[in-house]
Amino acid sequence: MDSDDDIQLNDSDSDGESEEKGTQILSFADLETKMKDAISEIQDILEVKPGVCRILLQKHKWDKNSLLERFYEHPDTNEFLKAANVIPEDSETFPELPVPTDCDICCMPGELTGLACGHLACIDCWRAYISDRINDGKCEVECMTGECMLLMEDEKVNFYITDPIILEKRRQLIVNSYVEINKCLRWCPGKNCGKIIKAAHSEPHLVQCSCGTQFCFFCGNDGHEPVSCRLLKLWEKKCLDDSETANWISVHTKDCPKCLAPIEKISGCNRMLCRNPSCKFQFCWMCMRDWDVHGYSPCNSYDPKKEKDRVKNRANLDRYLFYYNRYKGHGDTVETKMEVLQHHSQISWADVQYLPKAVETLSTCRRTMMNTYIFAFYLEHNNHAEMFEANQRDLEMATEQLSGFLEQDLLTQSGQEKMKTLIQNVQDKCRYVEHRRKILMDHVVEGTEQDVWVFREE
Structure with a gap:
C-alpha cells in the first residue's frame, strides 16, 4: 500500500489518536469507507463493476498507483482483465440465462445460472458452493468448475447468497484481508474489541487501544519490553516445547540398553527391570550392562563423556x-x-x-x-x-x-x-x-x- 494512500480519516470517523504519536484507532466502518473510496476511484478509470475493482485492488495489495501502472502498461483492457481472472478467457456467446435443464452437479431438473465463463449450475448448488468457500475463510470465490479460474465478483456473490450470517462473514473476511496486507494496520487483540490500530510504522513498539488493551504492534503479543519479539518467540517455544521435558528425562532417567525406553530409578537397588512389556530387560543402573553378565559383582566403571553430558x-x-x-x-x-x-x-x-x-x-x-x-x-x-x-x-x-x-x-x-x-x-x-x-x-x-x-x- 503506497504511503500516499494511507488511511486519512477525520476525528469524527475514528476514535482518534492513541498515546503513541502517529497512531490512530479505527473502526470496522472506517476501513470499509476507505475501501469503498478506493474502489470508486478505480471504477471511474476502468469502468468496470465495483466488485471487479475490489478484486483488482486486492491483487495489487490495495496500492492504487501499482494497479493503474499495470493497467496502463496493457494496450488492451480486456487482456488486462483476463490476466486478473475477472473476465473469461473465451469470449464466445452463451445462451441467455437462466437455462431450464438438469443440473450437472446435483442432477436435479431446474433453471440453471452461472458466470460469464458459461459454466452452469442450479442456484442451490451455487449457493452451497459459495457458502462452503466463505466458511473455509476464503473471501475470493472461483468458478465451481475446477479447470476454470474465473473469479466471482461481489455482485454475483451477493446475488446467490441471501443468508445474512454468511454475508457478514464474507464482509469481515474482506476487511481482514485489507488489514493483513497493510503492515501498518493491526487488529486490537482485546476481548470483543474489533478496533484496528493504524501505526506510523511497523517496527516493534507498544500501542494502546481505546479499550485499554496494550500490545506490541509488531508481534501482537502483550507488551514485552525489554525483550525483543524474536527472543520472546524463542522463549515461548522453549516453554511449550517438549525439549524441556526431554531435558528432565535426560537428567533424571536413563534409557533401557535394549529397547531405549526411559527408566527412572526410584529405589536404592542398582538392579533395574525395564517395564516395557515387550522387553523386560534387566541391567545395572550404574554401568548399563546386562544383569545376567553383571550380577552382583562390584561396578566401578566410569564413562567420562556420558557423565559430562x-x-x-x-x-x-x-x-x-x-x-x-x-x-x-x-x-x-x-x-x-x-x-x-x-x-x-x-x-x-x-x-x-x-x-x-x-x-x-x-x-x-x-x-x-x-x-x-x-x-x-x-x-x-x-x-x-x-x-x-x-x-x-x-x-x-x-x-x-x-x-x-x-x-x-x-x-x-x-x-x-x-x-x-x-x-x-x-x-x-x-x-x-x-x-x-x-x-x-x-x-x-x-x-x-x-x-x-x-x-x-x-
Missing part, C-alpha cells in the same frame, strides 16, 4: 528453571486486583480513587520484571550483563516493596494518621519504582544502540 544437561535445566520460575512468579501476579480495597473500612473512597494509578504502576513493573528474566536468560554474561542484572535487582526490590504496601500494609493498617503516612509511602514508592524502571529501560536501549548485548540463542 549428564552434568551439562543438569546445569542447563537448573538454569532454565531459575529464570522460568522468576518469569512465572511475576507473571502470576501481573494482574493484581484491588477491588477488595473498596470494602475495607479504614480506606476512604478518595484513597481508593488514587490507588488505580499505583496498581497500574505495580502491574507495569511486574510485567517488565517478568520480561527481564527472558532477556537475562538469553544474555551472555559480561560486564554489561552485570550492570543489567544490578538494575534488574534494584527494580525488583522496589517493586516488591510497592507490592507490600498495596497488598499487605494497606489492608492491615488502622487509624487516619497511619493511613495517611502509608498513602504517602505508596506515592513515593510509585515514583521511585517508575524511576528505576526508566533507568533499566534506558540502559537496554543504550546497549541496543551501541550493540553491546550478546545473546545465546539456544
